[in-house]
Amino acid sequence: MEKIQWVNCPICGNKTRDRIREDTVLKNFPLFCPKCKQETIINIEQMNMTVIKEPAAQTQSR
Numbered sequence: 001m002e003k004i005q006w007v008n009c010p011i012c013g014n015k016t017r018d019r020i021r022e023d024t025v026l027k028n029f030p031l032f033c034p035k036c037k038q039e040t041i042i043n044i045e046q047m048n049m050t051v052i053k054e055p056a057a058q059t060q061s062r
Helices: none
Strands: 004-008 015-021 025-032 039-045 048-051
Touching: 015 025
Parallel strands: none
Antiparallel strands: 004 015, 025 039, 039 048
């Protein structure tokens, strides 16, 4: 029997609407949390989640 678990938000720790299995591999996945309304880019491999830090957007000068 395969292990299935909910993906938790890395910011607030609550469950999101996504579930993963043991053999799930996600790369550059935009994870949205319905509670804190934040979107985070994550990687998941072998039930281990890593958060990808994106550089903050720079304003353009004229």
